[in-house]
Amino acid sequence: MNTHENASDVARLLRQIDEANEAAHRALYGLAAGIARHDIISAKMEYIGQCHEQLAELIGKDEAIALVCQVIEQSGGRHGQEKDGSHDDNLKGGIALDAPTYTDLFTRFQQRLSSAGGESHQVAHLAEAAAIIAAHPTVSAGEIVVPPHFGQHQRWGAMFPLLSSKGITLREAGGPASVADAPAGLSGAELAIAETGSVLLADNTLEARVVSMLTLAHFVLVGEDRLVPMLDDAAGMLQQFSRAGSEQRHYLSFVTGPSRTADIERTLTIGVQGPKTLCVIIVADEEEAKP
Numbered sequence: 180m181n182t183h184e185n186a187s188d189v190a191r192l193l194r195q196i197d198e199a200n201e202a203a204h205r206a207l208y209g210l211a212a213g214i215a216r217h218d219i220i221s222a223k224m225e226y227i228g229q230c231h232e233q234l235a236e237l238i239g240k241d242e243a244i245a246l247v248c249q250v251i252e253q254s255g256g257r258h259g260q261e262k263d264g265s266h267d268d269n270l271k272g273g274i275a276l277d278a279p280t281y282t283d284l285f286t287r288f289q290q291r292l293s294s295a296g297g298e299s300h301q302v303a304h305l306a307e308a309a310a311i312i313a314a315h316p317t318v319s320a321g322e323i324v325v326p327p328h329f330g331q332h333q334r335w336g337a338m339f340p341l342l343s344s345k346g347i348t349l350r351e352a353g354g355p356a357s358v359a360d361a362p363a364g365l366s367g368a369e370l371a372i373a374e375t376g377s378v379l380l381a382d383n384t385l386e387a388r389v390v391s392m393l394t395l396a397h398f399v400l401v402g403e404d405r406l407v408p409m410l411d412d413a414a415g416m417l418q419q420f421s422r423a424g425s426e427q428r429h430y431l432s433f434v435t436g437p438s439r440t441a442d443i444e445r446t447l448t449i450g451v452q453g454p455k456t457l458c459v460i461i462v463a464d465e466e467e468a469k470p
Contacts, residue, residue: 189237192230193250199226200254203410224377224433244421244431251414284373284406285461291376295436297457299376301403308400308460309341317363317396317456322348324364324394326387335367335400352386355393364394364454369416371401371461374409377435378459381420381428388430396456399434403463 203224227247234243289299302308312318323342329351330339339349349365352358366387368378378399382388391397407413413433420428437457 287373313345364390397454
């Protein structure tokens with residue numbers, strides 16, 4: 180492929196990413212509602228991911244993610260009115276986006292995730308998160324798969340003794356075959372996004388990534404300080420994770436609700452290509468972690 184064809188393909192992919200982002204935004208603030216809204220947004224986010232992979236093949240991973248972030252930031256500028264002062268009429272009474280409180284953000288996140296078929300909780304301490312997970316019907320087998328070295332994680336490692344004290348065994352993930360159809364998995368997310376009910380997962384190994392892809396139920400922990408209003412707010416973190424260095428992440432994904440597809444005879448089916456259950460727990464104070 181010559182330089183001109185390469186540049187043309189890059190421009191085409193960036194245009195398609197921008198158009199998909201615009202379509203997702205229209206679905207969010209337009210007439211679509213409930214499952215229809217979720218399906219449109221999920222399809223557009225998946226399409227953006229596919230375009231990003233093609234970009235990476237053309238110009239490399241680092242430059243590709245930088246260009247995608249640039250497109251998202253430019254889109255955010257065009258949508259400044261929604262971000263800086265409008266109300267979402269789909270929420271009872273509307274929630275002002277110019278200065279949302281944490282309660283506003285969690286309510287918005289919970290409603291968005293619920294409409295996509297997921298569940299969410301807010302807790303003061305990790306001990307409460309452990310109690311919710313241990314009591315969940317999907318954990319009846321008494322085992323949860325976690326990413327490698329999860330017990331050493333500065334923020335979430337204390338979940339090991341907390342869940343162990345409740346009779347739950349935490350098993351570190353191996354290859355995909357060792358994780359496929361495991362009853363439950365547990366991960367930590369980098370962000371929770373109120374406007375879409377999505378979480379941002381950022382991993383460096385395939386073993387960590389498959390926990391969110393191949394388990395039947397996926398539990399996600401997010402710090403209260405990582406709950407942000409808009410999808411546009413993720414652009415800075417995406418750029419951070421795309422730079423070479425100790426903070427670089429090789430696998431980035433936005434997850435909104437359980438896995439679902441309507442590819443088979445146009446019948447909506449949950450959990451065919453991923454978890455049937457998604458439970459997000461937002462933790463205010465992860466330091467209070469005594470079992």
